[in-house]
Amino acid sequence: MESLSKRTGGARPPDATLEVHLGYWLRLVSNEVSGAFARALHARQVSVAEWVALNQMSSSEAATPAKLAAAMGMTRGAISKVLDKLERKRLIARTTSPRDSRVQLLSLTAHARRTLPGLTEIADSNDRHFFSALAPGEQASLQRLLRRLAEAHGMTRIPVD
Amino acid sequence: MESLSKRTGGARPPDATLEVHLGYWLRLVSNEVSGAFARALHARQVSVAEWVALNQMSSSEAATPAKLAAAMGMTRGAISKVLDKLERKRLIARTTSPRDSRVQLLSLTAHARRTLPGLTEIADSNDRHFFSALAPGEQASLQRLLRRLAEAHGMTRIPVD
DNA sequence: TATTGTTATACTCTATAACTATA
DNA sequence: TATAGTTATAGAGTATAACAATA
Numbered sequence: 570m571e572s573l574s575k576r577t578g579g580a581r582p583p584d585a586t587l588e589v590h591l592g593y594w595l596r597l598v599s600n601e602v603s604g605a606f607a608r609a610l611h612a613r614q615v616s617v618a619e620w621v622a623l624n625q626m627s628s629s630e631a632a633t634p635a636k637l638a639a640a641m642g643m644t645r646g647a648i649s650k651v652l653d654k655l656e657r658k659r660l661i662a663r664t665t666s667p668r669d670s671r672v673q674l675l676s677l678t679a680h681a682r683r684t685l686p687g688l689t690e691i692a693d694s695n696d697r698h699f700f701s702a703l704a705p706g707e708q709a710s711l712q713r714l715l716r717r718l719a720e721a722h723g724m725t726r727i728p729v730d
Numbered sequence: 731m732e733s734l735s736k737r738t739g740g741a742r743p744p745d746a747t748l749e750v751h752l753g754y755w756l757r758l759v760s761n762e763v764s765g766a767f768a769r770a771l772h773a774r775q776v777s778v779a780e781w782v783a784l785n786q787m788s789s790s791e792a793a794t795p796a797k798l799a800a801a802m803g804m805t806r807g808a809i810s811k812v813l814d815k816l817e818r819k820r821l822i823a824r825t826t827s828p829r830d831s832r833v834q835l836l837s838l839t840a841h842a843r844r845t846l847p848g849l850t851e852i853a854d855s856n857d858r859h860f861f862s863a864l865a866p867g868e869q870a871s872l873q874r875l876l877r878r879l880a881e882a883h884g885m886t887r888i889p890v891d
Numbered sequence: 892t893a894t895t896g897t898t899a900t901a902c903t904c905t906a907t908a909a910c911t912a913t914a
Numbered sequence: 915t916a917t918a919g920t921t922a923t924a925g926a927g928t929a930t931a932a933c934a935a936t937a
Contacts (some may be wrong), residue, residue, distance in 0.1 A: 597822075670935080671896070684931070696751050806920085897933080901929085
């Protein structure tokens with residue numbers, strides 16, 4: 570750094586402003602990977618937010634709009650629209666809770682349970698496509714580093730966009 | 731994989747669908763890092779697309795809307811709107827090329843040259859904030875892995891969203 | 892009064908396609 | 915005809931705030 574500054578008369582390399590940031594490379598790769606995934610999902614008429622919601626509902630006992638909103642870091646209003654779309658596609662059902670009739674209980678339809686494995690396979694194959702460029706040990710390193718960052722900063726919300 | 735299936739009787743752990751994907755962790759961390767950066771830029775009334783455009787213009791000799799569109803992976807129409815906003819903020823100027831009057835030459839204003847270092851400092855400090863959770867060697871590893879993925883898949887567009 | 896879910900509204904971002912003016 | 919840039923229009927996605935029903 571010091572020597573570079575001296576060599577170039579104190580001026581920065583003019584085109585190095587963006588690429589020096591780790592955040593730049595993270596965003597570059599993440600956008601490509603997620604973008605390809607979103608396009609593959611889109612071919613099945615499913616958005617990433619819808620896919621995440623379906624997954625949440627399949628892995629948690631009692632899903633409600635409010636719980637989904639908290640888990641996905643979206644407002645209840647936004648979740649309501651996502652659920653409207655899923656309901657129109659006959660992938661979820663809403664039923665009023667018998668315990669508290671303000672609460673809507675969300676459940677996957679049989680159609681959704683048949684559809685979900687195919688969507689998971691899209692995610693699997695998208696992962697394989699991009700990360701097979703790394704050796705297995707490198708993939709493990711990458712995951713370890715990312716998980717460490719997530720833990721260090723308390724990242725808990727499921728990323729949707 | 732095989733042994734896991736046998737051990738669990740062929741059933742998958744029901745809540746492992748999302749977190750097993752490297753793409754999931756990549757998106758989780760990237761969204762947090764980029765989101766924090768976008769919010770910090772927003773406090774200076776600048777969007778990420780605007781910041782990228784300013785950087786491109788500061789590091790390339792002859793910037794034009796078409797070149798920016800290609801570099802940033804956006805349509806010319808979308809770039810035109812970004813440039814409108816930058817012009818309204820007096821950060822760029824558009825002048826007609828003397829060689830080809832269809833072409834608009836883009837340049838930074840003096841105000842932009844005074845503003846840009848502050849924005850770069852936001853990017854620097856955002857990087858420091860998030861990645862200081864990793865040791866220097868780990869940060870280097872992460873960058874190396876990400877760059878490898880970018881190269882392996884020919885990722886060249888500057889990520890904007 | 893507080894909470895759940897929905898709806899009304901608005902805003903940001905971007906794409907598509909039509910358009911103007913040059914070449 | 916082809917190209918550079920702009921503009922008109924539309925769509926996706928999400929937030930804010932007002933609302934109805936229930937606790």
